[in-house]
Amino acid sequence: MAEYEKDFVMRQAKDLAKGLSQFLEQDAIDQILDVNQESTQKKQLDKFIENELERIKKDEAKNHDEVED
Numbered sequence: 001m002a003e004y005e006k007d008f009v010m011r012q013a014k015d016l017a018k019g020l021s022q023f024l025e026q027d028a029i030d031q032i033l034d035v036n037q038e039s040t041q042k043k044q045l046d047k048f049i050e051n052e053l054e055r056i057k058k059d060e061a062k063n064h065d066e067v068e069d
Helices: 003-025 028-068
Strands: none
């Protein structure tokens, strides 16, 4: 490998390492993982809320029907 090719490869590796270090300094990986967990938890919570609202509506409709009878 010629000297200029080695220099080019070393500069590219240095730039790559620099970019990777900036990515890791920002705790981006932790934020990405937290977003995924939050998203999963939010979906579960949303589903729970939907189920509870449906149950409450059914109970209200049932109670309303019983009052009319």
